[in-house]
Amino acid sequence: MLWVKVLHILFVIAWFAGLFYLPRLYVNLAQAADPTTYDTLLGMARRLYRFMTPLAILALAFGLYLWLGYGLGRGQGWMHVKLLLVLLLIVYHLACRHYLQAFARRANAHAHRFYRFFNEIPVLILLLVLVLVVVKPF
Template sequence: MGYLWVKTFHILFMVSWFAGLFYLPRIYVNLAQATDPKNQALLLGMAGRLYRFMTPLGVLALIFGLWLYLYYKIGWGDNWMHAKLLLVIGLVIFHGVCRHYLRQFELGKMQHGHVFFRWFNEIPVLILLAITALVVIKPYF
Protein backbone atom coordinates (compact mmCIF):
# COMPACT_ATOMS: atom_id res chain seq x y z
CA MET A 1 0.00 0.00 0.00
CA GLY A 2 1.42 3.36 -1.00
CA TYR A 3 2.15 6.32 1.20
CA LEU A 4 -0.88 8.33 0.08
CA TRP A 5 -3.26 5.42 0.76
CA VAL A 6 -1.81 4.92 4.23
CA LYS A 7 -2.15 8.64 4.90
CA THR A 8 -5.73 8.62 3.55
CA PHE A 9 -6.75 5.75 5.81
CA HIS A 10 -5.02 7.36 8.80
CA ILE A 11 -7.00 10.57 8.27
CA LEU A 12 -10.26 8.67 7.66
CA PHE A 13 -10.00 6.61 10.83
CA MET A 14 -8.72 9.56 12.88
CA VAL A 15 -11.70 11.72 11.86
CA SER A 16 -14.10 8.86 12.57
CA TRP A 17 -12.54 8.20 15.97
CA PHE A 18 -12.77 11.88 16.87
CA ALA A 19 -16.44 11.93 15.91
CA GLY A 20 -17.02 9.31 18.60
CA LEU A 21 -14.80 11.13 21.09
CA PHE A 22 -16.82 14.30 20.53
CA TYR A 23 -20.22 12.64 20.84
CA LEU A 24 -19.72 10.16 23.70
CA PRO A 25 -19.10 12.83 26.39
CA ARG A 26 -22.15 14.67 25.06
CA ILE A 27 -24.19 11.53 25.77
CA TYR A 28 -22.66 11.59 29.27
CA VAL A 29 -23.98 15.14 29.76
CA ASN A 30 -27.48 13.86 28.96
CA LEU A 31 -27.01 10.75 31.10
CA ALA A 32 -25.94 12.86 34.08
CA GLN A 33 -29.16 14.87 33.71
CA ALA A 34 -31.51 11.95 33.00
CA THR A 35 -33.93 11.05 35.78
CA ASP A 36 -36.31 8.77 33.87
CA PRO A 37 -35.12 5.12 33.89
CA LYS A 38 -36.27 4.65 30.27
CA ASN A 39 -34.18 7.62 29.12
CA GLN A 40 -31.22 6.41 31.16
CA ALA A 41 -31.45 2.95 29.58
CA LEU A 42 -31.70 4.45 26.09
CA LEU A 43 -28.70 6.72 26.66
CA LEU A 44 -26.65 3.91 28.22
CA GLY A 45 -27.38 1.75 25.20
CA MET A 46 -26.33 4.53 22.85
CA ALA A 47 -23.15 5.18 24.82
CA GLY A 48 -22.20 1.50 24.92
CA ARG A 49 -22.79 0.99 21.20
CA LEU A 50 -20.87 4.15 20.35
CA TYR A 51 -17.93 3.13 22.51
CA ARG A 52 -17.81 -0.34 20.91
CA PHE A 53 -18.00 1.26 17.46
CA MET A 54 -15.37 3.94 17.98
CA THR A 55 -12.75 1.74 19.66
CA PRO A 56 -11.77 -0.16 16.48
CA LEU A 57 -11.70 3.16 14.62
CA GLY A 58 -9.19 4.48 17.14
CA VAL A 59 -7.10 1.32 16.85
CA LEU A 60 -7.04 1.64 13.06
CA ALA A 61 -6.13 5.34 13.28
CA LEU A 62 -3.22 4.39 15.54
CA ILE A 63 -2.10 1.54 13.28
CA PHE A 64 -2.05 3.70 10.15
CA GLY A 65 -0.42 6.57 12.05
CA LEU A 66 2.32 4.28 13.33
CA TRP A 67 2.74 2.92 9.81
CA LEU A 68 3.36 6.48 8.57
CA TYR A 69 5.76 7.17 11.42
CA LEU A 70 7.74 3.93 11.46
CA TYR A 71 7.75 2.89 7.80
CA TYR A 72 7.66 6.23 5.99
CA LYS A 73 9.56 8.05 8.78
CA ILE A 74 7.09 10.98 8.76
CA GLY A 75 8.26 13.50 11.34
CA TRP A 76 11.02 11.13 12.45
CA GLY A 77 13.10 12.94 15.07
CA ASP A 78 11.17 16.22 14.78
CA ASN A 79 10.02 17.92 17.95
CA TRP A 80 6.56 18.65 16.53
CA MET A 81 6.08 14.90 16.04
CA HIS A 82 7.21 14.15 19.59
CA ALA A 83 4.62 16.64 20.85
CA LYS A 84 1.98 15.10 18.57
CA LEU A 85 2.75 11.61 19.86
CA LEU A 86 2.38 12.84 23.45
CA LEU A 87 -1.01 14.28 22.56
CA VAL A 88 -2.02 11.00 20.91
CA ILE A 89 -1.05 9.16 24.10
CA GLY A 90 -3.24 11.65 25.95
CA LEU A 91 -6.06 10.89 23.52
CA VAL A 92 -5.72 7.16 24.17
CA ILE A 93 -5.90 7.88 27.90
CA PHE A 94 -8.99 10.05 27.31
CA HIS A 95 -10.55 7.14 25.42
CA GLY A 96 -9.85 4.86 28.39
CA VAL A 97 -11.32 7.39 30.81
CA CYS A 98 -14.45 7.45 28.65
CA ARG A 99 -14.70 3.69 29.15
CA HIS A 100 -14.28 4.11 32.90
CA TYR A 101 -17.09 6.67 33.01
CA LEU A 102 -19.32 4.43 30.91
CA ARG A 103 -18.78 1.63 33.41
CA GLN A 104 -19.60 3.99 36.29
CA PHE A 105 -22.85 4.98 34.60
CA GLU A 106 -23.69 1.32 33.96
CA LEU A 107 -23.15 0.49 37.64
CA GLY A 108 -25.12 3.53 38.80
CA LYS A 109 -22.06 4.88 40.63
CA MET A 110 -21.37 8.04 38.64
CA GLN A 111 -20.26 10.84 40.94
CA HIS A 112 -19.89 13.60 38.32
CA GLY A 113 -22.71 15.83 37.16
CA HIS A 114 -23.60 17.32 33.80
CA VAL A 115 -21.45 20.44 34.31
CA PHE A 116 -18.35 18.26 34.72
CA PHE A 117 -19.15 16.44 31.48
CA ARG A 118 -19.74 19.71 29.64
CA TRP A 119 -16.11 20.58 30.43
CA PHE A 120 -14.89 17.03 29.86
CA ASN A 121 -16.49 17.23 26.41
CA GLU A 122 -14.06 20.00 25.42
CA ILE A 123 -10.87 17.96 25.94
CA PRO A 124 -10.87 16.17 22.55
CA VAL A 125 -11.57 19.50 20.81
CA LEU A 126 -8.46 21.02 22.38
CA ILE A 127 -6.37 17.95 21.56
CA LEU A 128 -7.55 17.99 17.94
CA LEU A 129 -6.71 21.69 17.68
CA ALA A 130 -3.22 21.11 19.06
CA ILE A 131 -2.54 18.07 16.86
CA THR A 132 -3.80 19.83 13.74
CA ALA A 133 -1.63 22.87 14.46
CA LEU A 134 1.43 20.69 15.01
CA VAL A 135 0.90 18.73 11.79
CA VAL A 136 0.11 21.73 9.60
CA ILE A 137 2.51 24.33 11.03
CA LYS A 138 5.29 21.94 12.12
CA PRO A 139 6.72 24.46 14.58
CA TYR A 140 10.32 24.24 15.67
CA PHE A 141 10.58 24.22 19.44
Protein backbone atom coordinates in the same frame (compact mmCIF):
# COMPACT_ATOMS: atom_id res chain seq x y z
CA MET B 1 1.74 5.22 1.03
CA LEU B 2 -0.80 7.90 0.09
CA TRP B 3 -3.65 5.37 0.47
CA VAL B 4 -2.42 4.59 3.96
CA LYS B 5 -2.47 8.32 4.71
CA VAL B 6 -6.05 8.56 3.42
CA LEU B 7 -7.12 5.64 5.61
CA HIS B 8 -5.34 7.13 8.62
CA ILE B 9 -7.12 10.46 8.20
CA LEU B 10 -10.47 8.73 7.61
CA PHE B 11 -10.22 6.67 10.79
CA VAL B 12 -8.96 9.62 12.83
CA ILE B 13 -12.02 11.63 11.72
CA ALA B 14 -14.36 8.75 12.54
CA TRP B 15 -12.72 8.21 15.94
CA PHE B 16 -13.00 11.90 16.77
CA ALA B 17 -16.68 11.87 15.83
CA GLY B 18 -17.17 9.30 18.58
CA LEU B 19 -14.97 11.21 21.01
CA PHE B 20 -17.03 14.34 20.41
CA TYR B 21 -20.41 12.64 20.80
CA LEU B 22 -19.85 10.14 23.64
CA PRO B 23 -19.21 12.75 26.36
CA ARG B 24 -22.29 14.60 25.15
CA LEU B 25 -24.24 11.43 25.90
CA TYR B 26 -22.64 11.49 29.34
CA VAL B 27 -23.99 15.02 29.88
CA ASN B 28 -27.47 13.72 29.09
CA LEU B 29 -26.99 10.62 31.23
CA ALA B 30 -25.90 12.73 34.19
CA GLN B 31 -29.11 14.76 33.82
CA ALA B 32 -31.49 11.87 33.10
CA ALA B 33 -34.14 11.50 35.80
CA ASP B 34 -36.31 8.95 34.03
CA PRO B 35 -35.03 5.32 34.17
CA THR B 36 -36.24 4.63 30.62
CA THR B 37 -34.35 7.62 29.25
CA TYR B 38 -31.28 6.62 31.26
CA ASP B 39 -31.36 3.08 29.86
CA THR B 40 -31.80 4.37 26.30
CA LEU B 41 -28.87 6.78 26.62
CA LEU B 42 -26.74 4.10 28.28
CA GLY B 43 -27.42 1.73 25.39
CA MET B 44 -26.48 4.43 22.90
CA ALA B 45 -23.26 5.16 24.79
CA ARG B 46 -22.32 1.47 24.97
CA ARG B 47 -22.88 0.94 21.25
CA LEU B 48 -20.94 4.09 20.39
CA TYR B 49 -17.97 3.08 22.54
CA ARG B 50 -17.96 -0.41 21.01
CA PHE B 51 -18.02 1.14 17.54
CA MET B 52 -15.39 3.81 18.11
CA THR B 53 -12.80 1.55 19.74
CA PRO B 54 -11.97 -0.33 16.51
CA LEU B 55 -11.86 3.03 14.73
CA ALA B 56 -9.26 4.21 17.25
CA ILE B 57 -7.22 1.05 16.76
CA LEU B 58 -7.28 1.47 12.98
CA ALA B 59 -6.36 5.17 13.22
CA LEU B 60 -3.45 4.32 15.49
CA ALA B 61 -2.33 1.37 13.36
CA PHE B 62 -2.28 3.39 10.12
CA GLY B 63 -0.58 6.27 11.94
CA LEU B 64 2.10 3.94 13.26
CA TYR B 65 2.59 2.51 9.78
CA LEU B 66 3.06 6.02 8.40
CA TRP B 67 5.42 7.02 11.18
CA LEU B 68 7.58 3.95 10.65
CA GLY B 69 7.33 4.07 6.85
CA TYR B 70 8.13 7.74 6.42
CA GLY B 71 10.42 7.98 9.40
CA LEU B 72 8.55 11.13 10.36
CA GLY B 73 9.50 12.88 13.50
CA ARG B 74 12.94 11.52 14.01
CA GLY B 75 14.68 14.57 15.39
CA GLN B 76 11.62 16.76 14.89
CA GLY B 77 10.16 18.24 18.06
CA TRP B 78 6.68 18.77 16.63
CA MET B 79 6.27 15.04 16.05
CA HIS B 80 7.33 14.22 19.59
CA VAL B 81 4.69 16.59 20.95
CA LYS B 82 2.12 15.16 18.53
CA LEU B 83 2.86 11.64 19.75
CA LEU B 84 2.45 12.83 23.34
CA LEU B 85 -0.94 14.28 22.40
CA VAL B 86 -1.92 10.99 20.75
CA LEU B 87 -1.01 9.25 23.99
CA LEU B 88 -3.23 11.72 25.88
CA LEU B 89 -6.01 10.95 23.43
CA ILE B 90 -5.67 7.24 24.18
CA VAL B 91 -5.89 8.03 27.90
CA TYR B 92 -8.99 10.12 27.18
CA HIS B 93 -10.54 7.21 25.28
CA LEU B 94 -9.87 4.91 28.24
CA ALA B 95 -11.33 7.52 30.61
CA CYS B 96 -14.48 7.43 28.48
CA ARG B 97 -14.64 3.68 29.13
CA HIS B 98 -14.20 4.26 32.85
CA TYR B 99 -17.08 6.75 32.94
CA LEU B 100 -19.24 4.45 30.82
CA GLN B 101 -18.68 1.62 33.29
CA ALA B 102 -19.62 3.94 36.15
CA PHE B 103 -22.86 4.88 34.38
CA ALA B 104 -23.56 1.19 33.76
CA ARG B 105 -23.16 0.49 37.49
CA ARG B 106 -25.38 3.51 38.25
CA ALA B 107 -22.40 4.91 40.15
CA ASN B 108 -21.72 8.15 38.31
CA ALA B 109 -19.89 10.56 40.62
CA HIS B 110 -19.96 13.68 38.42
CA ALA B 111 -22.51 16.34 37.57
CA HIS B 112 -23.41 17.16 33.99
CA ARG B 113 -21.15 20.25 34.13
CA PHE B 114 -18.09 18.03 34.58
CA TYR B 115 -18.92 16.20 31.36
CA ARG B 116 -19.47 19.47 29.53
CA PHE B 117 -15.85 20.41 30.29
CA PHE B 118 -14.66 16.83 29.71
CA ASN B 119 -16.29 17.05 26.26
CA GLU B 120 -13.94 19.89 25.25
CA ILE B 121 -10.69 17.98 25.79
CA PRO B 122 -10.61 16.22 22.39
CA VAL B 123 -11.36 19.55 20.66
CA LEU B 124 -8.27 21.08 22.26
CA ILE B 125 -6.13 18.04 21.45
CA LEU B 126 -7.31 18.07 17.84
CA LEU B 127 -6.52 21.79 17.51
CA LEU B 128 -3.02 21.29 18.89
CA VAL B 129 -2.35 18.30 16.63
CA LEU B 130 -3.55 20.20 13.57
CA VAL B 131 -1.27 23.13 14.38
CA LEU B 132 1.67 20.80 14.91
CA VAL B 133 1.11 18.85 11.69
CA VAL B 134 0.37 21.82 9.43
CA VAL B 135 2.62 24.54 10.89
CA LYS B 136 5.41 22.33 12.29
CA PRO B 137 6.44 25.12 14.67
CA PHE B 138 9.59 23.36 15.90
